[in-house]
Amino acid sequence: MSDRQFEQQSLTVAVVGDVHEQWEREDAEALKALEVDLVLFVGDFGNECLRVVRAIADLDLPKALVFGNHDAWYSATHWGRKKCPYDRLTEDWVADQLEITDDFHVGYAHLDFPEYGLSVVGTRPFSWGGPEWKYAEFYRDRFGVNSMEESRDRILAAVRETSCDTIIFLGHNGPYGLGSLPEDPCGRDWNPIGGDFGDPDFQEAIAATRQLGKTIPLVTFGHMHHNLRHTKQRQRRSTHVDATGTLYLNSACVPRVIVTETDVKRNFSLVSLENGVVTDARLVWLDRHFQAIAQQILYENPGKAMRQLA
Template sequence: MAIAGDLHGDWLDDDHELLIQLAPDGVLFVGDLGEADVRLVKAIKNLNIPTALILGNHDRGYDLTGELLRLQLNILGNIHCGWGLRNWQSPKIAVVGARPCSAGGGFYLSPEVVGVFGPITLQESVNRIVLAAEDACEAMPLVILAHSGPTGLGSDADSPCGRDWRLPAVDWGDKDLELAIDQIRKKRIPDLVVFGHMHHSLKRGNKARKTFFEDRWGTIYLNAACVPRRKLDKDGNILHHLSWVQFLNGHLDYVSHRWFRNDTSIASEEILLNRSNRSLV
């Protein structure tokens, strides 16, 4: 399954064609598509691949009324799983959406989000995520899709959700997501929590963010926000970044960050998890 990190408008025809040629079982988009870019939203909607998406803080439209946000949600339909659930039959995966349009930093609703969803409280947000998870098929792996990850993954600048653009560094995750995961865990252990928002390259110094974490219950947390997600190799050829996860016998088995060439071959790969020690994936 492919995971597209924060796009910020950087999704062109060759990206679209690459994804079609790769033909993953499914694709997850973690948000920040491109400042309410309706063209891009329509392109994702038309992908002939099982797709789940959550909008990020850069997708809210900045129009205060929420009309641009509402337009995107209407286009996406059930592809957008914020505060909701998608039970995929092929692949057999349950995807639960966290709070849409999050900007991290604990809990905050922008005027645009309030305009569309109403003045949701932190506890109401927790309840929505938990109820969606309770409806997930127990026979399927449980994936939680968020724009910002949860609090509790560290407060250093290079933590998966650490604030690195201002001192002091703090935990900049979503509190409602952490509380929801704590409640969900009482009935079942989420297999994977995938998110973006906090870019892999830190703003202070030439350092990179930690993008992978496994908690003591076995849940994997993956930050997919490689920005920019296109670069050139030494020969001037375009490479495209996608994170990649694979399940085996209903359990998360393989996690990596991959750079693909236009011909779908893998130029480089950072393997983060390989439980079955696969030599070929």
Template sequence: MRIAIAGDLHGQWDASDVTLLHRLAPDAVLVVGDLSDGQERIAASLARLELPLACILGNHDAGRDASGRCLRRQIELLGERHCGWALRQLQPPGLAVVGARPGSAGGGFHLSQAVEALWGPMSADDSAQRITSAALAADPALPLVLLAHSGPAGLGSEAQDPCGRDWKPPACDWGDQDLTLAIERIRRHRPVPLVVFGHMHHALKRGRGLRRSFVIDRSGTAYLNSACVPRHGVDQEGRALRHFSWVELVDGRLRRASHRWYHPGGELLYEQLLVEQPLAVPC
């Protein structure tokens, strides 16, 4: 199963991305949020995409509207494709996607005014239980992917770690505590092969290098930060670039993961391989 992942878009989504995805024809598309600053154009475009898709909204997607109306409108446009605190089963290709807390800005646990306006007040434990319940409702025969805007706490406290704070000292773990709780609870019942998120951009602030965007923990769960920002660019030869993270699952296990930069015409120009694991050999 081939999964294309669009990191934080920040307005960088147009007809070339739609055409490119249709040419690549992945089995599923995941979008980690921060589509724009509350505009509806990208949510409407994703809703028209003729590929199996799951999306979660990020902290920027509320714009400056604390009432939640802006966030609600994008969720209405996305329909069942938005999976915040919910299960999205993609059939085909046979994939269970569970969304974490929508609108997260990281930093442990904090509900924005817009999120609280839509879903009401809740604790970190309440949020973790919503994620857990959605995951346990999934068909156990399907591989499970958790889709979040901000990644979980526990992946490191240095600035270059997948969820490390890099914009002011001291560096610290800026991941979501409710997502960490949910992962622990879900794994008591079923494997969690992959957690996909964004929010913490790959390029560290003040030119301090690149963030570590991939890690596998002792339980075998892989964590992929797909926030290559900006995801539209140009290489030294003047060729246009479009970034997608790319994951391949085989028999419910992570086989391969990479960051890819494509020409809008479909040519793969650059690839950063993150992991490649051997296929299980039958006994």
């Protein structure tokens, strides 16, 4: 199916924010109850949590994922390796995660969804965020990548391999350039307070993708949680729209599952697209019966509002 045929369709994408071991069979049932077309996972499933990764692999819906920093918690850092709960001489949980998700993991890779007229491109997997090139040994040994520039080039190589001209970017941490206030989508809200903690390789890959003639309706990620550390008076700004109309969505509303004495509430970010353009994005909370009990409108395309008034 071509991008032109896709323009006659509408599409609902569910973005699952940082999981942190909060995934169970009911989450898969909730996604089916929402009747979503595509599910995107931004990573941080747990501290190299194979149980959750296996459960997500069993999800019977079109899907794509990237891994977050917690998904290499015992492998990427010296202090993590010291705390590793398994024998690293005989086991490798990072490699196991990559093998389990081989069909739908898009870190430094892509998946084409021709039935929807779009491709999903993943950015640097296992990102810790920020402008510094961290954990060089991990990226050298696992991916043969030695710098931000090489990382950008790996992302762009995946873009060039896509079969569709409409691209959704999926990352764990967001791109540099979305603001430097602590409440911005990738703003640093721990000491020293303030500063843009986005990924420069991600930002540069987005700019280069546009130069290739590709359209980018949505860039989505997590990592930087909505609840801020430096204040409880407000939450992180979860969306940003650039001059081209691309929606940037931070989906990390953590905890994404809240258990009370009488109910279990779980959240998903839902993004609607029409004609290859994002029309709206919302954060939805479902109860244990998968009924919507709360909804927050995160973004509404001005063109949609004008059509409704016409």
